[in-house]
Amino acid sequence: MTVVAGDSMEITPETVYAEGRLDLLPYVNKIVESLMLPGSGIAGFDNLSRLQELAEAGHSCLLMVEHYSNLDLPEFYYFLGRHGARGEALQRAVIAIAGMKLTLDNPGVAAFASVYPRIIICPSRTVVHLDPGKDKDRLLAIASINRAAAKALNDVKKRGKIILVYPSGTRYRPWAPDSKRGVREIDTYVKGFDYMCFVSKTGVAMRVREDAEDDMLADYMVPDVVRFTVSEPVSCEAFREKVRAATPEHADKKQAVADEIMRRLEEMHNAAVISE
Numbered sequence: 001m002t003v004v005a006g007d008s009m010e011i012t013p014e015t016v017y018a019e020g021r022l023d024l025l026p027y028v029n030k031i032v033e034s035l036m037l038p039g040s041g042i043a044g045f046d047n048l049s050r051l052q053e054l055a056e057a058g059h060s061c062l063l064m065v066e067h068y069s070n071l072d073l074p075e076f077y078y079f080l081g082r083h084g085a086r087g088e089a090l091q092r093a094v095i096a097i098a099g100m101k102l103t104l105d106n107p108g109v110a111a112f113a114s115v116y117p118r119i120i121i122c123p124s125r126t127v128v129h130l131d132p133g134k135d136k137d138r139l140l141a142i143a144s145i146n147r148a149a150a151k152a153l154n155d156v157k158k159r160g161k162i163i164l165v166y167p168s169g170t171r172y173r174p175w176a177p178d179s180k181r182g183v184r185e186i187d188t189y190v191k192g193f194d195y196m197c198f199v200s201k202t203g204v205a206m207r208v209r210e211d212a213e214d215d216m217l218a219d220y221m222v223p224d225v226v227r228f229t230v231s232e233p234v235s236c237e238a239f240r241e242k243v244r245a246a247t248p249e250h251a252d253k254k255q256a257v258a259d260e261i262m263r264r265l266e267e268m269h270n271a272a273v274i275s276e
Helices: 022-035 045-056 072-081 084-093 107-113 136-156 186-192 236-246 253-275
Strands: 003-005 009-011 041-043 061-065 094-099 118-121 162-165 195-202 227-230
Touching: 022 072, 022 084, 041 045, 041 072, 045 061, 045 084, 045 162, 045 195, 045 227, 061 186, 072 084, 072 094, 072 227, 084 094, 094 136, 118 136, 162 186, 186 236, 186 253, 195 236, 195 253, 227 253, 236 253
Parallel strands: 041 227, 061 162, 061 195, 094 118, 094 162
Antiparallel strands: 003 009, 195 227
16 A cells, blocks of 8 residues: 655555665755754763664664754754764664655655655654545555554664654644644554663754744754753663553553653753753
């Protein structure tokens, strides 16, 4: 089954895993570099190195990252490349979970996204708006793609790769507070992995327009001080069990895990803002 937009863009179960075109990084990096003000970079790079060591030892590893713009991933890869051979190794190890909107909505956005290794999924925020009756064929196609994505994830997660996930599932827009709430299915990632680092972000060099938030080409670039802060690796099992144990029996324990991840990221974000 295939999900198609326009004449040339399509996603099938066979194409959910994309290797990426890291050879094109220098061209994208020039754009990113032009927007980064002094003080930009990664704080806690040693924690990324520790996570990579765990991945290289055969453990499955996650990065839980705050999401503010479609430039977040290019910025992160750009800063990794500034850390020498270890950073370049991390560039090759990191695989992002990417919503299919990046591939389907616009050829320009799709070309930009194609630079980076990714596994393409259809997030729940998209499916929830579909009608089971009117959109039956599309829902079946999406389910087929998400199953293929889950298989691709299982195939690579213990091959020294690090899976980058945006637990909110969407870019944060200040006028839409729910855009910063963790999606429930993020609990499945935590359950299926061994270790994770939390990665907060301050600074936004690509802004979303409130009057055109669904049009990614309407986003505009503004130079800014952009910093990612990486926590020490934590055990996914220990984190998840602690959250579930503290959650009342009648409450949604999966959502509680997602909420605690977002709370941790917000805490790190606020601490980074204070230290700047």
